[in-house]
Amino acid sequence: MTTTEPRFTGLSCYTSNLAGYLDSEFPGTAERLAASMRVAVRTDLPGGRLAFSHHRYPLDRLPDGGRLVWATGLAGEVEAELEAELRRHGRVLVVTDNAALPWSPAVGGSGHAPHWLLVDDRTAAGWHVLDGFQGVLPEGEQHPYAGWLTGADLVAAMTPPPGWSPVQDLRNALVFGHWLTPPLPGRPCWLRRSSAATAAEPVLPGRWRTGDAALAYLRDFVVAAGETAAEHLEDLWAVAQHQMFRHGVAGDPEAAAAWAGLPRALRFALDSARRGRPRHTLLRTTFDHLRHLERDRSAAALRRTGTAGPPEGSAMQIRSLYDWFQTSARQHPESVAIEVDSDVLTYAELWAAAERLSGAMHAALGRAPLRVGLLTSRSLVGYIAYLAALRLGATVVPLNPANPAERNLAITAEAGLDLTMIDDTSGDGLADYRAKAPVAVLNLTGDGWRRFLAPEPGQEIPPQVQRGPDDFAYIIFTSGTTGRPKGVPATHANVSEFLTEVIPRYRFLPGCRVSQTFEMCFDGSILAMFGAWGTGATLCVAQRGDVLAPVRFINSRRLTHWLSVPSLISFAKRLRALVPESMPTLRLSSFGGEPLSIEQVEDWTAAAPNTAVINCYGPTETTVIVTAYEVPSDPAARVESSNRSVPIGDIYPRLDHVLLDADLRPCDDGELCIRGPQRFPGYLEAAQNIGRFVAFDGVQGRLYDGTEPLTAEHWYRTGDRVRRESGELVHQGRIDHQVKVRGNRVELGEIEAALRVHPGVVEAVVVTVAAADGELDLHAVYTGAALADGELTTLVRHLPPYMRPRAFHHRVEIPLTEVDKVDRKRLTSELLAAQG
Template sequence: MLHAFFFSSAAQSPADHALWVEGRYYTYEEVRARAQGVSAALTPFAGGANRNCILFAHRSACAYAGLLGVLAAGMAYVPIHPRFPAARNAAIVARSGARVMLVDHVCAPQLAALMPLLPPDLRIVMLDAQAWDSPGGDPQHAPTPSAPFVHDPPPWPALVAQDDLAYLIFTSGTSGPPKGVMIPHGSAVAYVSAHMQRYPCEPGGRFSQFADLTFDFSVHDVHVCWATGGCLYVPALQDPLYLAGFIREHQITHWASVPSVLALLQQFRKLAPGAFPSVKMTLMGGEALPKTLAQAWSQAAPNTRIVNGYGPTETTVIVLTFELTPAFLADASRPAVPLGQPYPGIEVVVADKYLVPVPAGARGELLVGGLQLASGYLSDNPLDDTRFFARAYPGRSYRRWYRTGDAVSASPDGLLYHGRIDTQVKIRGNRIELQEIEQVVQAASGSAQCAVLAWPLDEAGKPVGLVAFVLAPAAEAQGARGARTARIRHACKQSLPVYARPDRIVCLDDFPVNVNGKIDRALLLARYERLAGGKEGGNERRRNDALAL
């Protein structure tokens, strides 16, 4: 099972450092004992059909012990983020059907706003930081209902099957509402095992833990580290000035993040040649990796291997990798960084819109099959389930496939990425379904039509912001338009995480349409770019919330 990686390392080297967070080290034995205490507290909730447990904990020692304790209790963790709106977190709690929620001291201040929105029968267990040094917690600081920790050993280990869920991560849904991606233990274990097979690691590695627990990249950070007996280092901040010092201070050997993090380090001139000699392994994922950025990082971390990873949440972290060797980085004839080759236990097909394989080298949608596929979605929307389908393909052994929605083509270096075939985008590594944002915008605006587009783009062609367009009568007074945009902004703030909120709201007299009567998004964006002055200039116009195209 997924947590067995940690407990195996804890049994072999209990005195080794397993975690550095909040300014101190914790040994494998300390984390193991604390995880066992969490597991004991969860024992009353581990029975029944629904074994989901909300994990409302952020970058604390309790968060990681809580995660392990949930798994050891035979339950699945469902992470929520303190920076997400309370309404969104409450919706996730409700959809998960969880009966219990773990809360650490970092997220405890958020409970006042969240509690009125939670199901009345939800049990809350406080992950008190003081319990590292003394038994129990401080029940006076726990909201009602509350449950102190108990430290009597539970049945150990809990009976868990490979098909049982390890975690449930909510992403944007195909037609709007967030959906839960259900990852069983078997899929998660297959990923960790495949990664270690392709990129073996010696014990004693110092792994960064940059991704939040609501981002499945964190599964790599946490479990690959502990599977190899390494120590997990959790930065307190995401500020580039802090991160540069963090890597050097702790002599990080394994760095994993979205490329945007390296771009920030580069922007603040922290990628000087030889700046990070300790880094031996770099894994990039979550968004496209510009080759120029990889070249700059290779100079700053001259001893590192650089691997570009690709994998939707539905395929458990990463299913394709490509290593950027010195020869590749120096070859100007290969400007694009490929997605690469599948992991062991993974098969791929490039197909047309009818799910028929395309000719070799032709562009099509990437289909993924194999051991790492999710069980499916926790979703009320039948369209979400169409992403998974069953079919036999010549030369492929698997019969269950996931439609990624990504356009790719084959090359000698592996698969090349050509963007999305639908309206899903990534903003700074966060996956966003534009339909979800459009649903919020349309409901708040009362408009008959609306569209949300990714704009502007950075030098690598990656979107860095969002613009919402809404239909408004040409005769509508300026004050009325201002009130309309204010309602939209308020609704987005209440329902969407920060990265999914439109930067601008534009009121239109009409929308350009194509021959099928659908909104012509390409033409709409072209018109807006002209009005706003393209990627450069147009600062005065950008200060306005409402424009007419």
């Protein structure tokens, strides 16, 4: 029995007619489709091309357990095959060429595109077809259709042109929401029902952004692409139509109307761009309005039902940190994973060593540890232990061997460690730490640890422990204003989002050779370790002497990627090591942790002529780094900032950011606040969250005071002053008194608190002063009794060396500003003048 009109219209031709196919047999089709709809975009395709997946559930899987599969045949056999399918199921979906359909405005033209039709009857006169598609094509407006086609016309419409465009091939492959390779081109194609066992779990290969991150990416993509974004206008129209349908089924006409405005804004902006008048503000405003709308709906759903919406299907899963390594080990077992001094391990060897060492960790406690401290520096066994702890599902807590024992003992207690690994690089405070540590200590000093590099008879390997996305992967401890370090946990979801973003940005690939210049207690080490191990590249670990001679290390290891703080450039220059074209193997160099100057870039690129340079930025609380500015190779194209520093770029598309002034109102030059999937869940000690987060409604911020739960909607206050110049963010310094000294984050208040312990010290202020070599030195100014420098040095002996002032200055009084605040600028100027 034929249907006179399509029931589902306004969607893409695929979804409209698939809905019609399902609706006649399976109740609740509209609700099922609405629940499946999502915004997802793939961003790692060559040539800047995008791909879209509109459904989180695999729509080729039918409610009765069957599925839809591709079928092809010769032109002379098509009608018989379709009739057989029609007899079995009463309908069949066929793939046609839109330019061959009589009711299409593209008929007879060159606008060839795959187009689905629903066939629901056959008589001697021909085939009855339904087309629920309604939309505007380049050739004109197309409306829903119900009518008849002769057998010859249907077969002709099903006969494909010589080939679809790459964009259309992608649409075909992703039509069911996940990747399903279409049949070979050149033959008529349709979909038949199959009752065979369900195929393998669906996958989405490549790098995808979903939800809010997808909208942020599309906003920036369309703004940057200009006229060329027209290639994806149909995809973006489909995004809007699907979301209109979803909100329409949910009974939310306001949201549906908001999405209806996206296609209009896109067409207007593209038309304006063709006339030389791009509408960037309109595009940004439109996308950001939709982002806020979806967040509001998601938050309302969370309050109402306890869930923010349907979960993503298994096609896109958050990966644990260990899985990033393990996947590469399976794919590249014979590739070199790590080089430390003369030790070289392949992925298979490193994987096996981590399994064996995990057995020793398990045996030390009689169970899998929960939190493992690593008191180690750049040793091979330290890296093996990192992976072994992750394999057992433990949270890794790096301890700095340069710290006094008291500091590492305090971290041990606050982190709740149940096991600490030590080796020959554990530092001068090791004996004191071992004597006082309240936890089990796994002693890997000497060469005994090398037994893990080879199998031993009867050695037991404990089972691998899986962790969820919200479990902690690691905890980094940073300087705190109260004199106590602050524990910053990063979840597996935080790190997975970070790696998904940075791996393609940094062009990490199998065969790359990546420097490790950072200690594990510095979160830049995560970028090096798992940027390499997440892709099958080689991690080349620099010892302390190597870091101080970067050119020699880069050439001896044939590095392709260099990651470090910028001060190493200045150090190498002072040693006259940056000889022009002396580092030809480098392809990418990344600097972060402190300001990068144009002069440093020029010095480095002269010595490494084949390298790209990325300046990055990110607090530990937002998982390593959140911005990237790739310095143009052409000096004329570089942004020249007002403070002569290289811009930090823009916030990653998956994240939200806002600049707030002292009154927590949005501004163009203010404190950078960030939220999104890389933002940490809060400090280990909840009281330290107070004042460090802000609730922001788009108009006015409100400081987090700890009286309500900390949620993903809260913004982390970075304490960094930032402004946008020439489209890029430029770091303007700290709004508080936290500084970076040689790449290490230092809270000046912690040093000041240590000095004020002395009864003779009334006031203490610590400032940074630029030394002759361009580095920052710490200087302490105090009032009260004049004390010997040795007495003051004793007060800060428990601090790491980089936090100890270079000099102490006694003053009768501390200069103040007009509003009675410490005049740090004046102090700094006076100290600079005193040292000439």
